[in-house]
Amino acid sequence: MDYDKLLTKRAREMRPSGIRKFFDLVAEMPECISLGVGEPDFQTPWDIRDAAIHSLERGRTKYTANAGLKGLREEICRYMHRKYNIPAQVNEVFVTVGGSEAIDLAIRALVEEGDEVIICEPCYVSYEPITTLTGGVPVHIAAREENDFRVQADEIEAAITPRTKMLVLAYPNNPTGAVLRHEDLEAIAEVVKRHDLIVLSDEIYAELVYNGRHESIASLPGMYERTITINGFSKAFSMTGWRLGYAVGPKPIIDIMIKIHQSCIMAAPTTSQYAGIVALRDCDDDVEHMRREYDIRRKFCVRKLNEMGLHTFEPFGAFYVFPDISSSGMSSDEFCEKLLERKHVAIVPGTAFGACGEGFARISYAYSIDHLREAMKRIEEFLKELKEEQNS
Amino acid sequence: MNGMLLLHYLEKDARRSVTDLADILGESEKDIQSQIRYLEDNKIIVGYHTVINWDRANNDHVDAIIEVSAKPERDSGYDKIAERIAKFPEVTDMYLMSGKSEFFVSVSGRTMREVSDFVGQKLAPIDGVQATVTCFVLKTYKRDGVLMEFEQEEDDRQLVTP
Numbered sequence A: 001m002d003y004d005k006l007l008t009k010r011a012r013e014m015r016p017s018g019i020r021k022f023f024d025l026v027a028e029m030p031e032c033i034s035l036g037v038g039e040p041d042f043q044t045p046w047d048i049r050d051a052a053i054h055s056l057e058r059g060r061t062k063y064t065a066n067a068g069l070k071g072l073r074e075e076i077c078r079y080m081h082r083k084y085n086i087p088a089q090v091n092e093v094f095v096t097v098g099g100s101e102a103i104d105l106a107i108r109a110l111v112e113e114g115d116e117v118i119i120c121e122p123c124y125v126s127y128e129p130i131t132t133l134t135g136g137v138p139v140h141i142a143a144r145e146e147n148d149f150r151v152q153a154d155e156i157e158a159a160i161t162p163r164t165k166m167l168v169l170a171y172p173n174n175p176t177g178a179v180l181r182h183e184d185l186e187a188i189a190e191v192v193k194r195h196d197l198i199v200l201s202d203e204i205y206a207e208l209v210y211n212g213r214h215e216s217i218a219s220l221p222g223m224y225e226r227t228i229t230i231n232g233f234s235k236a237f238s239m240t241g242w243r244l245g246y247a248v249g250p251k252p253i254i255d256i257m258i259k260i261h262q263s264c265i266m267a268a269p270t271t272s273q274y275a276g277i278v279a280l281r282d283c284d285d286d287v288e289h290m291r292r293e294y295d296i297r298r299k300f301c302v303r304k305l306n307e308m309g310l311h312t313f314e315p316f317g318a319f320y321v322f323p324d325i326s327s328s329g330m331s332s333d334e335f336c337e338k339l340l341e342r343k344h345v346a347i348v349p350g351t352a353f354g355a356c357g358e359g360f361a362r363i364s365y366a367y368s369i370d371h372l373r374e375a376m377k378r379i380e381e382f383l384k385e386l387k388e389e390q391n392s
Numbered sequence B: 001m002n003g004m005l006l007l008h009y010l011e012k013d014a015r016r017s018v019t020d021l022a023d024i025l026g027e028s029e030k031d032i033q034s035q036i037r038y039l040e041d042n043k044i045i046v047g048y049h050t051v052i053n054w055d056r057a058n059n060d061h062v063d064a065i066i067e068v069s070a071k072p073e074r075d076s077g078y079d080k081i082a083e084r085i086a087k088f089p090e091v092t093d094m095y096l097m098s099g100k101s102e103f104f105v106s107v108s109g110r111t112m113r114e115v116s117d118f119v120g121q122k123l124a125p126i127d128g129v130q131a132t133v134t135c136f137v138l139k140t141y142k143r144d145g146v147l148m149e150f151e152q153e154e155d156d157r158q159l160v161t162p
Helices: A009-013 A018-027 A046-057 A070-084 A098-110 A127-133 A153-159 A182-194 A251-264 A270-282 A284-307 A332-343 A369-391 B003-012 B018-025 B029-041 B079-086 B112-123
Strands: A093-096 A116-121 A137-142 A164-169 A198-202 A227-232 A245-248 A361-364 B062-070 B091-096 B103-109 B129-136
Touching (some): A070 A227, A098 A198, A127 A137, A284 A369, B062 B112, B103 B112
Parallel strands (some): A116 A137, A164 A198
Antiparallel strands (some): A093 A245, B062 B103, B062 B129
16 A cells, blocks of 8 residues: 555644654663653642532533533632633633644634744744644744843744734743743733734643742733634643643634544543542642742752853743753754763653754753752763763 | 751751751851750750651650649649659659640650559649549650651652653
8 A cells, every 4th residue: 555645645744743752762762861851740620520529420421512511611610710800701711632633723713825924932832733734834933042042023023924813822831931921922922813813821830930920922912813722621620631721712703623523523521620620629729838838949950050151041830851962062962862862861852842952951840859960960961971071 | 047947947857967067058167056046045956866666666665645734823823733743753744724624734754554553643732722633645656756656758859840
């Protein structure tokens, strides 16, 4: 069989995930110390797990409504309002299989052949492949380190053409940990309104901000009507395996997203949805506990990396630091591969998150402090050895 | 220095060395030491204990929780009588409670006989103690925030994820 003839050109030409390549390398070294994960190390809070067990005991094992349990959608509305000042109504919210599904649906609902989607990199890996699958054209712009990886409104505006349809914003950012300031959001909102764009705002890390509170672009004047806010339970409540997320936005867009969702997913997992209600309603303290713990580790990593000579800007969100490794004289790929090979420490090359990640690496601090200390010790030894080799 | 952070780490693991704490919190060892001394001097840190699962220690050990009804005294309220009870070495924890009885008293001993002797011969005869209800612990599931008998939850994350 000539499978290449069978498989669609778009699917075949989708850029493979840079993370995948590194994952395969690391998989050959299972005893390594990994700092490579994009998911929390905490267990899902017991209240949430207990709610899931209870729902199973009561026999809640059938499909829910396509858009999700009404109780959960109401809870999402309350949560969006009290946390992010987003005035969503129940029919402007629906429940997805993780934030990833919501990203997919939002792009499929809005992007047509030739439509340009501005993607601020470095960023999470799925926006570009989904855009190309729909026939859209990804337009990359680079957030720069000198701006603490906060994309600037003029950089966005410079990339806008008559075909530009959507702007993808993903802050707090994976992999840099950057957060946008109020003035950044205001300036970006002006540009977006002026050029009549739609914003896909992926706010999956919104609970993990360490210098105040997350601000949603949808809460700015005139922005709700042109923003799809994506959020979920994975990072805030440590529920990655539950596959539960949601999208919030203007009803006409949400309705179309639900229509696609009906055909490809039907409904998010019922057990997870019952658990999600408890997460949003009762777990503020658990979230705060995790946030405090991450904050200690964040400060620890930034300090250690800077002390050992890897310039690292202080990120105020998510659970990643993004050190500049260019002083090693190596590319990101080389640096990470050598570190893995010699010291058995896995970190992810910045290039996995876009070409502008060259010269950087993503370090996740979703690990115990003792795990982080051991890893930092090894990275420091690695740098010392490199220096000695260069000097000899 | 953030004293709460220090407490947070010491509460979880009292054996953390000063060197470790200094490294984690980014402070000098001298500052950590003087902060710990401050916390001890002000009775914010009042002791360092080991949490033991006695059920597994192959050692005769019995815990009991005793509800004690008591009469308050003029001027001192419950504090005097509480002191008389709390000072017995058999008493491991003691609280003044709202509800039916005045005190909850945790008692440890080697055998049930030893614990009941303590209640009958020392605790109940104290002036002001009006009644006691002794509940023996059959099995300990959780102590001081530490789960005892359950399977550990492993970190089953993939090594690298987006």
